[in-house]
Amino acid sequence: MKLLTHNMLTSHVKGVTKGYPLLIKATEVKVNEVEFNPEFVSRMIPKLEWSALVQAAEGLGHLHELPAELTPDYEKNEEFLKKAHRVLLEVEVIEGCLQCPESGREFPISRGIPNMLLNEDEV
Amino acid sequence: DGAVTLGPQTEAIITVTIGATVPTGFEHTAADEVKEKIGVEARISRDRGRIYFQITTDQLFQVHLLRSVDNLFVVVDEYEHYQFKDTKEETLLDLQQLASKLPWTNALEVWKLNNSLKKKRSRRKGGNGTKVKPDSEAMDAGMAEAEQQQPPQPLSSESQAKEESTPELETIAQEPEESAPEAKLIKFRVTCSRAGDKHSFSSNEAARDFGGAVQEFFQWKADMTKFDIEVLLNIHNQEVVIGIALTEESLHRRTITHFGPTTLRSTLCYGMLRLCKPQASDIILDPMCGTGAIPLEGALEFHNSFYIAGDNNDMAVSRTLNNICHIQKRREDKGSVPGLRIDTVQWDLCHLPVRTSSVDIIVTDMPFGKRMGSKKKNWDLYPSCLREMARVCRPGSGKAVLLTQDKKCFSKALSRMGGLWRKLHTVWVNVGGLHAAVYLLKRTGAMFGQTPEDVHEPQGMANTPEDEK
Numbered sequence: 001m002k003l004l005t006h007n008m009l010t011s012h013v014k015g016v017t018k019g020y021p022l023l024i025k026a027t028e029v030k031v032n033e034v035e036f037n038p039e040f041v042s043r044m045i046p047k048l049e050w051s052a053l054v055q056a057a058e059g060l061g062h063l064h065e066l067p068a069e070l071t072p073d074y075e076k077n078e079e080f081l082k083k084a085h086r087v088l089l090e091v092e093v094i095e096g097c098l099q100c101p102e103s104g105r106e107f108p109i110s111r112g113i114p115n116m117l118l119n120e121d122e123v
Numbered sequence: 124d125g126a127v128t129l130g131p132q133t134e135a136i137i138t139v140t141i142g143a144t145v146p147t148g149f150e151h152t153a154a155d156e157v158k159e160k161i162g163v164e165a166r167i168s169r170d171r172g173r174i175y176f177q178i179t180t181d182q183l184f185q186v187h188l189l190r191s192v193d194n195l196f197v198v199v200d201e202y203e204h205y206q207f208k209d210t211k212e213e214t215l216l217d218l219q220q221l222a223s224k225l226p227w228t229n230a231l232e233v234w235k236l237n238n239s240l241k242k243k244r245s246r247r248k249g250g251n252g253t254k255v256k257p258d259s260e261a262m263d264a265g266m267a268e269a270e271q272q273q274p275p276q277p278l279s280s281e282s283q284a285k286e287e288s289t290p291e292l293e294t295i296a297q298e299p300e301e302s303a304p305e306a307k308l309i310k311f312r313v314t315c316s317r318a319g320d321k322h323s324f325s326s327n328e329a330a331r332d333f334g335g336a337v338q339e340f341f342q343w344k345a346d347m348t349k350f351d352i353e354v355l356l357n358i359h360n361q362e363v364v365i366g367i368a369l370t371e372e373s374l375h376r377r378t379i380t381h382f383g384p385t386t387l388r389s390t391l392c393y394g395m396l397r398l399c400k401p402q403a404s405d406i407i408l409d410p411m412c413g414t415g416a417i418p419l420e421g422a423l424e425f426h427n428s429f430y431i432a433g434d435n436n437d438m439a440v441s442r443t444l445n446n447i448c449h450i451q452k453r454r455e456d457k458g459s460v461p462g463l464r465i466d467t468v469q470w471d472l473c474h475l476p477v478r479t480s481s482v483d484i485i486v487t488d489m490p491f492g493k494r495m496g497s498k499k500k501n502w503d504l505y506p507s508c509l510r511e512m513a514r515v516c517r518p519g520s521g522k523a524v525l526l527t528q529d530k531k532c533f534s535k536a537l538s539r540m541g542g543l544w545r546k547l548h549t550v551w552v553n554v555g556g557l558h559a560a561v562y563l564l565k566r567t568g569a570m571f572g573q574t575p576e577d578v579h580e581p582q583g584m585a586n587t588p589e590d591e592k
Binding site for chain 2: 001002004005008009010011012020032033034035037039040041043044047089090107111112113114115116117118123
């Protein structure tokens with residue numbers, strides 16, 4: 001699971017109103033190379049919840065000086081874009097789980113795939 | 124002149140007409156791709172599923188990189204209004220005589236050039252790879268069991284075309300054409316496809332008689348299975364096209380190695396993706412991804428977007444992952460940066476664990492009543508699907524491209540969603556013999572939770588609408 005994906009995911013357990021962001025508990029993390037495209041990164045940033053991304057990266061020990069706040073003109077800052085690229089696309093959680101911040105319900109991650117299926121009573 | 128010499132390739136660049144078969148309904152998107160990548164206008168034939176365009180022979184390798192085409196052939200000659208004779212005997216005799224009058228030379232040159240392109244591709248792989256066996260569209264759910272035991276199979280040689288394109292360019296320019304053995308006996312067969320109700324003959328008869336004359340003329344040997352040259356005789360009402368095949372088997376099994384019961388061929392996936400015009404950094408979901416054919420095609424061909432492939436089924440997500448890993452390993456082996464902009468999640472598409480209004484495009488193959496699921500299930504499923512997809516899709520700019528065979532059910536479900544979805548375009552397609560449709564939808568500007576559809580319970584759903592997360 002890439003952190004870009006994590007940024008999109010939310011808990012949908014019945015009754016939960018604050019299901020985002022999911023907490024990551026990782027037992028295995030890998031870094032895989034993805035080709036850098038500055039336009040992709042800069043156009044993606046407005047679609048993200050930036051603080052959730054920073055929090056997730058920090059929790060995995062992969063923050064590497066990614067700033068907690070976005071600076072103006074980030075689109076032109078290649079150093080910054082490269083760091084964002086790495087955190088968004090290259091850091092992958094292979095084993096672990098995602099935890100709903102409100103209900104505590106855990107969703108397992110196996111082979112990099114989070115299993116978000118709910119039981120009938122949770123829907 | 125009927126002699127075919129197998130000497131060194133001529134240096135001259137010639138202009139020929141190429142014919143391509145494409146998934147029916149996607150002729151225009153294929154023509155678009157030809158315009159974009161080859162730079163020429165393609166003509167859409169009255170014979171559905173075929174387009175024609177002119178190239179110079181130095182463009183042949185580029186033609187093999189097209190993602191919307193299933194099969195390619197070089198046109199020997201074409202007649203828009205062929206004058207068939209009155210009786211069967213006269214007509215067949217006429218076809219026989221035609222064989223010796225056709226301008227074979229250029230087409231055969233292209234066939235030779237094409238062979239040398241193919242040889243170089245398979246030599247790079249270290250000999251011919253084993254061909255992928257499963258006929259993806261013929262599979263039904265009952266074969267899923269057999270599927271599980273099947274070990275991953277290497278892709279056929281055609282599938283390497285895209286990845287090897289850049290290195291191939293250099294190879295062709297520098298390597299001299301290998302000299303073929305003298306007087307090698309050429310084996311051929313004729314394939315005739317005939318459509319129209321005014322013909323006095325059958326396709327078999329035409330193939331037999333035309334083929335006999337071709338054999339006589341060239342002194343080739345007829346062989347139905349191990350042929351070097353496949354001559355195509357396409358008769359569609361009064362339109363007659365004679366061609367020579369440039370592809371051995373459909374290009375469409377390029378991407379997927381781990382098949383599922385309803386894996387879509389990649390030309391169809393490509394056509395669907397091209398319809399929605401993915402932009403840089405678009406977030407694209409396939410909430411019923413099966414083996415991941417659509418998002419994987421997207422991650423390769425429209426690679427500036429981000430794809431999330433999801434399914435509720437264990438085998439489906441596992442196969443999707445295996446398919447992704449296979450492609451990434453192949454890229455790594457070739458020295459490319461392996462990582463693709465794609466991820467896999469296991470989820471229930473009626474309860475997507477995805478933030479509201481966060482997705483730009485949804486592309487998916489919706490379960491067919493006959494191939495998967497059931498008609499009754501679709502009545503419940505389609506409205507729930509459309510609502511949930513509307514929730515996650517970005518209002519105003521979001522789009523959906525949905526393939527379904529159950530057009531009645533889909534139209535009904537869609538008609539109750541006018542506040543959320545607007546139908547832009549429908550493409551009528553043929554998937555494994557079933558008549559299906561691809562709907563291109565635009566997400567309206569209305570925020571989810573505020574249209575009348577959201578207030579009333581949609582048909583089949585027991586829950587009340589969720590609060591916006």
